[in-house]
Amino acid sequence: MSEGTVQSLSRIRARAIKGFLRQLLGHGGAQLGLVCLVFFVAVAAMPNILVGPLQTAITATGDFLAPPSGQHLLGTDDVGRDVLNLVAHGARISLTIALLATVISLIVGTIVGITAGYFGGWVDVWLMRLTDFFFVVPSFVLALVITPVVLEVMGRGGEILGFRPSLFVIIVVIGLTSWAFIARVIRSQTLSLKERTFVDRARIAGSSDTSIMVRHILPNLVPQIAANGALVVANAIYIETSLSFLGLGDPLQPSWGTLLSLAQRAGAASVGAWWYLGAPGICVLMVSLAFVLIGNALDDTFNPRRRVIP
Amino acid sequence: MPDNADILRLENLQVSFPMQSGVFDSILGRPKGVVRAVDGINLNVNRGEIVALVGESGSGKTTVGRVITKLVQPTGGRLLFDGEDMTTTHGFSTLRPYRHRVQMIFQDAYQALNPRHTVFDAVAEPLRSLRLVENRAQLTERVSEALSTAGLNPPQEFFARFPHELSGGQRQRVVVAGALVVKPDFIVADEPVSMLDVSIRAQILQALIDLRDKYRLALLFITHDLPLAWLIADRIAVMYLGRVVEIGSADDITLYPRHPYTVALRNSTPQVRRDAGSGGIQALQGEVPSAARVPKGCRFHPRCPLAFDRCRQEEPSAIEVGPQHLSACWLAK
Numbered sequence: 232m233s234e235g236t237v238q239s240l241s242r243i244r245a246r247a248i249k250g251f252l253r254q255l256l257g258h259g260g261a262q263l264g265l266v267c268l269v270f271f272v273a274v275a276a277m278p279n280i281l282v283g284p285l286q287t288a289i290t291a292t293g294d295f296l297a298p299p300s301g302q303h304l305l306g307t308d309d310v311g312r313d314v315l316n317l318v319a320h321g322a323r324i325s326l327t328i329a330l331l332a333t334v335i336s337l338i339v340g341t342i343v344g345i346t347a348g349y350f351g352g353w354v355d356v357w358l359m360r361l362t363d364f365f366f367v368v369p370s371f372v373l374a375l376v377i378t379p380v381v382l383e384v385m386g387r388g389g390e391i392l393g394f395r396p397s398l399f400v401i402i403v404v405i406g407l408t409s410w411a412f413i414a415r416v417i418r419s420q421t422l423s424l425k426e427r428t429f430v431d432r433a434r435i436a437g438s439s440d441t442s443i444m445v446r447h448i449l450p451n452l453v454p455q456i457a458a459n460g461a462l463v464v465a466n467a468i469y470i471e472t473s474l475s476f477l478g479l480g481d482p483l484q485p486s487w488g489t490l491l492s493l494a495q496r497a498g499a500a501s502v503g504a505w506w507y508l509g510a511p512g513i514c515v516l517m518v519s520l521a522f523v524l525i526g527n528a529l530d531d532t533f534n535p536r537r538r539v540i541p
Numbered sequence: 542m543p544d545n546a547d548i549l550r551l552e553n554l555q556v557s558f559p560m561q562s563g564v565f566d567s568i569l570g571r572p573k574g575v576v577r578a579v580d581g582i583n584l585n586v587n588r589g590e591i592v593a594l595v596g597e598s599g600s601g602k603t604t605v606g607r608v609i610t611k612l613v614q615p616t617g618g619r620l621l622f623d624g625e626d627m628t629t630t631h632g633f634s635t636l637r638p639y640r641h642r643v644q645m646i647f648q649d650a651y652q653a654l655n656p657r658h659t660v661f662d663a664v665a666e667p668l669r670s671l672r673l674v675e676n677r678a679q680l681t682e683r684v685s686e687a688l689s690t691a692g693l694n695p696p697q698e699f700f701a702r703f704p705h706e707l708s709g710g711q712r713q714r715v716v717v718a719g720a721l722v723v724k725p726d727f728i729v730a731d732e733p734v735s736m737l738d739v740s741i742r743a744q745i746l747q748a749l750i751d752l753r754d755k756y757r758l759a760l761l762f763i764t765h766d767l768p769l770a771w772l773i774a775d776r777i778a779v780m781y782l783g784r785v786v787e788i789g790s791a792d793d794i795t796l797y798p799r800h801p802y803t804v805a806l807r808n809s810t811p812q813v814r815r816d817a818g819s820g821g822i823q824a825l826q827g828e829v830p831s832a833a834r835v836p837k838g839c840r841f842h843p844r845c846p847l848a849f850d851r852c853r854q855e856e857p858s859a860i861e862v863g864p865q866h867l868s869a870c871w872l873a874k
Contacts, residue, residue, distance in 0.1 A: 428652040432719070435610050436667035437640040439633045450657040 255532045264524030267517055275322040282319045286312040296497070296504045306506035309497035317490055318510045324486040326518070328402050329467040335406025336467075337460050340413025341452070345444050347414070348421025359418070366411035370470050374404040374479050397481040401474055405467045413459055420455050424448050454533030461526030465519040472515050487511035547585040548623055548727055548759050549609065554582050555617035556604050560833060576832045578604040580783030581618065583859075586727070589757035591750075593770030593791070595806065596780035599829040602763045605780075606729040609761065610645045611636055622727070641671050644720035648732035650712035654704040660715050661700040664688060667723045683722055691718035692748055710741035717748065724756070731763045746773055767806050771795040776865070779803045782840045783832055785859070789866030799868040801845050839871070847872060 255261050274281060286292065291311035292303075299306045305314040347358040378400045385396040424430070425448065433443050474480065475488025482489060490511040494500075499507040560574040579601045586592045594602045607613040608620065611631070620628045622639065630636060644667070647653035654663050664684045667673070674680045688696035691714040704712055713733065720728055730749065734742040750773065752758050764770050770777050770791065777794040779787045779802065787800040798804045805825045827844050830836055836843050842852040851871055859867040860874065 428647055428649060429655040431607075431612055432645070432647060432653045432716075433655075433666065433670075434612060434633070435640060435643075435645050436719070437633060437637055437670035438666065439670070442670065446658075447655050451655070 251532065255528055258528040258531060260524040261528030264521040264528065267521035268525065271322055271326065271514070271518055271521070274319050275326045278316075278319040278323055282313070282316045285320045286316050288312070296499075296502065296507070298504075299506050305510045306504070308493065308507055309499075314490075314507055314510050317485060318487070318514055321485055321487045321490055321511060322514065324398070324484050325468060325471060325488070325515070328398060328405070328471045328486065329464050329518075331402045332405035332409065332467045332471070333460055333464045335402070336410035336413055336463055337456060339406070340410035341417050341449075341456060343410070344414040344417025345421050345448060345452070348418040349425055349440065349444055349448065351422075355418075358414075362411045362414045365408060366415075368408060370404055370408040371474065371477065373408060374400060374474050377404060378479060395481050395484055397479065398484055398486075401471060401479065404474070405470050408470070409463050409466060413456075413463065416455055416459055417452060420452055421448055424451055454529070458526050458530040458533060461522045461529060465522035465526065468515060468519050468522070487515050491515075546588055548588045549584075549586040549761070550621040551582055551584045551605070551609075551618065552621065553618035554584075554605070554608065554615050554620060555579055556601075556608055556613060557616050574833050577783050577835060578832055579608065579615075580832075580835065582780070582783070582785045584778055584785060584788070586759050586761055588726070588759055589753060590776065591753060591760040591762055591774045593762045593764060593774035593777045594780060595764060595767055595770045595777055597765060597806075597825075597829050599782075599832065600780040601783040601832065602765075602780050603731055606645065606731045606761065606763050609727075609729050610643060611639065637671055640667070641673070641723050642726045644723060644725040644728050646716055646720050646728060646730040646733045649736055650709070650716045651704065653716050654712060656704055658703075659700065660688070660702050660704075660707070663704075663715060664719045664722050667719065671723060673723060684718075687718040687722035688715075690721055690748075690752070691715070692744065693718065709737055710744070713737060713741070713745060714748075717745065721752065725758070727759045727761070729761045729763065732765070733762075734769070735764070735766070749773065767795060779806065782829055782835060784840065784869065786841065786870070787866075787868045788859075789863065789868075793863060793866045797863075799862045799866070799873045800841075800870045801847050801872070802841050803868075805844075839869075 256265075278285075284290075288310040291307070292313055293307035293311045295307065295311050296309055297303060297307045297311075303313050303315065305318065307313055308317065343358050343362060347355040347362075378397060381396050381400050390396075430443055430447055433447050438446070471486060472488035472491065475486050476492045476495070478492055480486055480489035480492065482493075485493070488511075491508065494504070494507040494511070497504075497507070499505075555577070556579040557575040557577045560576060566573075582601075582605065584592070584594075584605075594605060596602045604613060608615050611627070614631065615628055618628070619626060622643065627639060630639065658666075661684055664687055665680055668680055668683055674683060684700075685696040688694075688699060693699050693711060693714050699707075699711075699715070704715070707715065713736075717733070733749070734745050737745065746769075749760060749762075753760060762770065762774055767777075771794070774791045776789065777791050778785045779794065779800065781802050787794060787798065787803045794803060795807060798807060809825055825844060830840075830843065838854050839845070839848070839852040839856055842848040845852065849871075855871075857869050857871045857873075859869045862868050862873050
């Protein structure tokens with residue numbers, strides 16, 4: 232391909248992406264979601280610069296359960312730690328867990344969904360029964376079963392890919408329990424795509440099954456993967472919070488759920504320490520909402536009846 | 542021009558699909574029904590020859606094309622290509638040499654092109670999959686050549702375009718280029734012009750005829766349009782409900798048809814001259830019966846105005862009514 236063609240090809244791609252972004256950003260919900268998300272990602276990216284290093288009971292700077300003031304904008308907890316400091320550091324843990332778990336579930340879900348939909352027959356039957364199994368396994372029970380095993384194998388102090396074992400378990404558990412939904416969506420879309428004439432044409436062109444799945448079907452699934460991926464992140468944050476709230480989190484790397492759990496154990500609700508419960512709670516709510524809004528906006532933008540490029 | 546070495550031969554080819562049976566049928570132990578889409582057809586195509594396969598929707602003509610391109614496995618009979626038995630060959634790697642020689646042009650070019658692939662990628666796909674080129678320069682050269690043969694000039698202009706940026710005619714030319722790029726010996730063209738404007742039709746048809754003359758390409762031209770078949774084909778095979786009911790030279794079939802179905806087809810199209818004997822048949826009544834319940838006797842008898850007792854009891858076999866002209870009708874003698 233000549234130099235000029237390559238240039239015009241990238242120009243066409245750039246134009247398509249620009250058009251897509253313009254349409255996405257024209258969506259009120261997407262704007263709100265993106266602003267919210269950018270804010271939390273910025274906080275998660277540099278908590279040390281914004282609020283200083285993570286405080287512990289030893290390095291705590293305030294009184295016990297002091298209400299919000301000029302010095303502690305979000306008050307303090309039952310050992311005198313600054314809640315703003317904890318929430319900012321919690322953002323990093325919560326978002327990382329949610330995003331990594333989503334990546335796992337998107338990869339597993341897409342592979343299982345495409346394979347089941349494309350090959351059909353007994354491959355489809357068995358993969359879908361497996362999917363059904365993971366669809367109904369409660370994430371709490373799975374986490375409760377896996378956590379002690381992993382801790383036994385790795386030891387409490389070990390690290391897997393930079394994560395302490397209990398966080399790693401949470402990532403794997405969320406990943407394992409949320410791919411089933413993706414697999415079902417991808418399978419149904421693959422069932423319709425594989426009947427399209429361009430798949431017949433690819434077969435006559437001598438393409439292998441793998442090449443048809445990767446080069447023909449997968450690119451046409453990008454809208455479904457993107458839109459549902461955003462919804463899976465929201466769900467992952469929610470599951471992470473619930474698991475940590477039940478005490479499966481790691482107190483040394485506290486996420487928002489861990490904070491909620493600590494607040495509840497400190498009796499924050501009964502002594503009226505609303506800032507201790509409210510701060511992490513509202514963060515969870517806002518991030519989940521941001522992802523749901525973005526997911527819905529992506530879904531709308533990719534909707535064939537509304538999109539510019541067919 | 543055609544010579545008599547046939548490149549493709551179908552011998553008693555059959556394709557049947559099992560029908561989905563309901564819950565009640567399985568409880569009551571009723572046998573599963575089958576749809577006989579292609580019910581034993583014999584057909585041969587010579588090198589450099591254009592044979593048209595004509596029939597209504599539901600006659601099984603598209604299934605024949607899908608069997609030849611190995612998208613559907615036949616359930617009986619034989620498929621011989623250049624003397625080699627390809628009936629049961631399957632698997633993409635074993636089929637590579639066959640794919641290199643047999644290609645297909647689709648009816649709906651918009652559906653046949655992946656919306657996310659550029660024209661270059663679409664045309665280059667067979668070259669890459671069949672490993673026919675060694676480097677990028679060769680690939681670009683072959684793609685350019687195919688695009689300009691298909692009438693897209695200058696080819697470089699089209700490389701980076703996406704299907705939705707092309708007109709209907711241009712899209713069809715891309716599909717033609719994608720079939721030509723491997724330099725095949727045989728092309729199945731499934732209604733290649735039925736979705737196009739009349740003016741573009743003529744250009745595409747002319748391009749196909751030129752290719753035949755230039756490369757001695759053989760074509761199976763599948764269409765429902767008898768006048769169109771007469772225009773492009775050397776021979777015409779008329780299909781009805783999974784069988785070839787009449788086959789002969791294009792002139793014999795359109796001007797001197799010997800099967801009532803062919804006569805009816807011809808009379809259903811206003812363009813054809815009406816001076817040849819039409820046997821008093823007017824336009825066809827009703828629709829093709831379901832291939833799951835083929836009528837007893839001659840399969841055309843429920844719609845045939847000339848049907849008599851024998852037609853309801855016995856199925857006629859093809860008999861020679863002229864040189865290279867066969868008709869499956871009791872009245873053809």
